[in-house]
Amino acid sequence: xxxxxxxxxxxxxxxxxxxxxxxxxxxAGTTGYDYATMTMPGPVTAQCSNALATIGAALQRVGAxxxxxxxxxxxxxxxxxxxxxxxxxxxxxxxxxPAATMISAGLQAPEMKIEIEVTARRPLS
Numbered sequence: 001x002x003x004x005x006x007x008x009x010x011x012x013x014x015x016x017x018x019x020x021x022x023x024x025x026x027x028a029g030t031t032g033y034d035y036a037t038m039t040m041p042g043p044v045t046a047q048c049s050n051a052l053a054t055i056g057a058a059l060q061r062v063g064a065x066x067x068x069x070x071x072x073x074x075x076x077x078x079x080x081x082x083x084x085x086x087x088x089x090x091x092x093x094x095x096x097x098p099a100a101t102m103i104s105a106g107l108q109a110p111e112m113k114i115e116i117e118v119t120a121r122r123p124l125s
Contacts, residue, residue, distance in 0.1 A: 001019070003020070003061045005054055005057065006035055007035055017058045023121055024122075025062055025064055025068070026119055027117060027119070029073075029117040030054050030055050031115050032047025032051050034050055049088055055118055056092075059120055063123070066092050066095075068121055069096045070099065071099050072099075072116065072118045073116070074100065074103070075105050076114050077106055078104070081113055
């Protein structure tokens with residue numbers, strides 16, 4: 001099963017926001033766009049919150065939540081921005097406590113300050 005967030009980038013680039021396969025959920029790297037307005041907020045904290053909301057909505061569409069995340073990768077062009085995100089990600093993953101990695105790398109557009117990718121496991125019924 002494939003999930004779309006409605007982002008125009010999904011069609012332009014050729015990917016799905018999330019893919020469900022055998023109970024595993026793979027969520028594509030997600031930036032901080034507000035897809036309702038197609039705007040990118042300036043602060044890294046707002047981008048982090050938006051990315052997590054988009055990821056949470058994708059997980060919900062396949063019967064999961066942020067509590068089911070087992071692996072998360074954070075990608076930031078400027079590692080100095082990372083500490084400002086700690087309270088946001090700590091709250092988002094307080095229950096899941098996934099294995100995590102922060103990578104410093106360039107992103108697709110200069111206004112992007114964070115990209116988050118997760119792997120989750122759908123809860124067993």
